[in-house]
Amino acid sequence: METVKFTVQGRIWSKRILYLVEGYPLIGYIGFGVIDRGTNVLQVRPTTLCPLNCIFCSVDAGPYSRNRWAEFLVDKDSIVETTKTIAEYKGGGVEALIDTIGDAFTYPWLIELVRDLKEEPSITSVAIETHGELLNKDIIDKLDKAGLDRINLSIDTMDPEKARILQGVKWFDLRRVIDMAEYIIHNTDIDLHVTPVWIPGVNDRDVIEVVKWAYRIGAGKKWPPATIQKYNVHKYGRRIPYVKPLSWRVFWKRIKELEQSLGLKLSWSMEEWGMKRMKRYPCPIRRGDRIAVKVSARGVFRGEYIGVTMGKTILVTIPSRRNIIGEKLLVEIKYNKDCLPIARVIGKI
Ligand code: SF4
Structure with a gap:
């Protein structure tokens, strides 16, 4: 039986240890590897790194993190092998969603990862989640060629100044991210799904502008065009002073009201997402063991x-x-x- 190996690559952002993880199967840890939540969507996490410092980040990622003391990159073949094993066990028809607790575009072997996942018959689609700061035409073209199906893009405002505040870094260039999003729509087969995070009292008008823009540019060629994400506070995440997250009940009520006033659909069923329940890959341990x-x-x-x-x-x-x-x-x-x-x-x- 193989085992999982951690090799220290050095330090990053002064004190954090950067590990390379190799081995199989890469399951059990929330930060990297593969997570099966009992549906046809597998969360594939090859990196924990992120260059941003979003003020609402639920996983306290980025260079200025206070709670992190290690970061991880995962060997590409190890994560492909784990994803393939689980997808085959489920009987195929699986989406590999590269979602990460950082930004997928920090992964040095992202294009090769997408290409290898797409070659697996049990994997029918591959998608990536990002805030978009590392997108450029060259990477987009290469991902298109590798067969990437969708990018889930978080843009939380259409105002470049406000975006710098929300993303927590002065260099964040919203205009360029918007240009790249429009490039994806008009020049590739990759679909775009836009997912602003709604922080009550902070970007109420902004999320409306973002979803209108998503519909206007033609996001959602195959999947839904836009979803508004709820601002949540987590144990290790960053929180915005004096901003209280909405309850799920109030959140969904507001989303329904927004859908009516805008005449745009913003909430989607599992079926509309092409999601379905599927048997889980067997977990070798249980609570109490x-x-x-x-x-x-x-x-x-x-x-x-x-x-x-x-x-x-x-x-x-x-x-x-x-x-x-x-x-x-x-x-x-x-x-x-x-x-x-x-x-x-x-x-x-
Ligand atoms: S919200 Fe996403 S992009 Fe922003 S700091 Fe956290 S992981 Fe990075």
Whole structure:
């Protein structure tokens, strides 16, 4: 049985360790690898890096992150192999959604990754999520040739000054991102789905302008043109002072009102998305299991470590106040939703 290997590549953004991850299967960790949530869409996460610093970032990504202490790049063949294995187990008809807890365009082997995924008969579509800052015509053309089906693009305002504030970096060039989006629509077979994040009281008018623009330029050649994302606050994410996220009930009520006033559809069923429930790839461990792990690396967030199970080859997140890298431990699985186990340490073995 193969195992997963972490190699330190150096430091990035002063103190964070950058790891290269190789091996198979890359399942169990939320930050990288492949996540199966029981549908035909697999989340494929080859990188955690992001050059932006969005003030609402739910995963505290980017150079100015306060909660991260490690970043990861995943070996391309390892992630392709894992995606293929899970897609085949599901019986094919799978979308590989490269969604990441950073920006997919930081991945050095993105074009090769898309090309290899597209060659798998069990994978019917490949899509990428991004805020668009690293898009350029050359990459877009290469992704088009590699067979990329869709880009989910987050643009949260049509105002370049406001975009610099929302994206948290002075150099963010919204005009260029808009130009690239329009280039995708008019010059490639890649579809575009526009997904602004709505932050109540901050960009209320802006998201309306964004979805109108998405419809106007012809986004949604095959998939829905636009969806408004809800601003959420997460444990390790950034939060905007004095801005309270809407409840889901209020959010959907407002979206329905917006749809009526604009005459544009903004909410989509699973069927309209081409999504369906599918059997899950079997998870080798369960909540309550006690298992032996070798702690191999830091996790993305401070105080988090990654263990590789001995014998079952799945990654396990282990919170710890002391450095436990290199130790062999007995741990108990406390949480295991979607086969993303989090464990507590019982003792050394
Ligand atoms: S919201 Fe996305 S683009 Fe913005 S900092 Fe977070 S990961 Fe990067």
